[in-house]
Amino acid sequence: MAASLLACGIDPEQSILFQQSQVSEHVELSWILGCLTSMPRLRHLPQWKMKSKQKNEGSVGLYTYPVLQAADILLYKSTHVPVGEDQVQHLELAQDLARIFNHRYGDLFPEPRALLSSTRKVKSLRDPFSKMSKSDPQSMATINLTDSPDNIALKIRRAVTDFTSEVTFDPEMRPGVSNLVSIHASMAMVSVEEALSQAQGLDTGAYKQLVAEAVIQRLTPVREEMERLRADRGHLEAVLARGAHRARELAAPVLREVRQRVGFS
Known part of the structure; x- marks a missing residue:
């Protein structure tokens, strides 16, 4: 994961990159917030409903x-959070918990807002009604x-579309082809309209x-950089260690304030 984030352009000098498990303040705050959360509130969140049905x-x-x-x-008093469309309801829970905590114990946490990209949800290549997910059992x-x-070309070649040869963008009626248009626009960094213009005359x-x-053009440099970084495990461990130290410096005083406000000694 660290190698993939660095390869995608995250600068550890500007962004704090760390393993959550190395900063214990996360789980302690989670327990406190859990005491402010009702079971029905969690029961209706999308990931629980989807994955609990699967299992x-x-x-x-x-x-x-x-x-x-x-x-x-909330531990870092975040004001904006980049999320996919499927995570918006989870972010709304964070907003609710900030409001509940602030109401009971005094203002401490800002209510974070979502940062959504223009491509809000990439759909599965095999089921364009579902999101693309790394946990999907279908490798294609x-x-x-x-x-x-070669694998990328094969997966896209076998992507589900329909029986109409013309390329159009209609997510409701033609979800498979529209998903390919969205992927093309995102990877080529052009608008959907420009992607459709490039598709004129093509079946x-x-x-x-x-x-x-x-x-392939967009992801090949990322894959090659990931391979280079993964070969230097010492560098990755050093980046994560520095990040964990910086994260603890930010997290510890916030958790101390939380503990004082809720009445922990």
């Missing part, structure tokens, strides 16, 4: 995970940063090749 019985960790996410955000459904150019089969080329 027939979800774990306590999965059930309370959104509270830990809220702690991750998801493009990974570590995929080779969906030829357009898939164009999309694959855009994805």
Whole structure:
């Protein structure tokens, strides 16, 4: 994960990169916030509903995970959080918990706002009604940063579309083709309109090749940099260690303030 974030352009001098498990303040704040959260509030969150159905019985960790996410955000008094569309409801829980805590114990936490990209949700290549997910059991459904150019081309070539050859953007009626247009626009860093302009005269089969080329061109430097970074484990560990130290410096005084306000000695 650290290698992928660095390869995607995260600068550890400007952003604090660390392993959450190395900063114990996260779980302590999570427990305190959990005492302010009702079970019905968590029961209706999307990930619990989806994953508990898949497994027939979800774990306590999965059930309370959104509270830990809220702690991750509030511990640093975050004002804006980059999230995917599927995480907006979880961010709303963080907003609710900030309001509840502030009402009971005095103003401390700002209410964080969502930062959404223009591509709000990338859909599965095999089921364009579902989001693309790294946990999808269908290997052909998801493009990974570590995929080779051949694998990327194969996955996009086999992406679900429909029986109309023309390339159009209509997420409701043509979700598969529209998903490819969104991916193309995002990877080529152009608008949907420009992506459609580039697709003029192409059938969906030829357009898939164009999309694959855009994805390969964008992701190949990332994959190569990931491989380079993963070969230098010492560097990655040093970056994470420095990040954990800086994160604890920020987290510790906030948690001390929380403990004092709720009445812990």
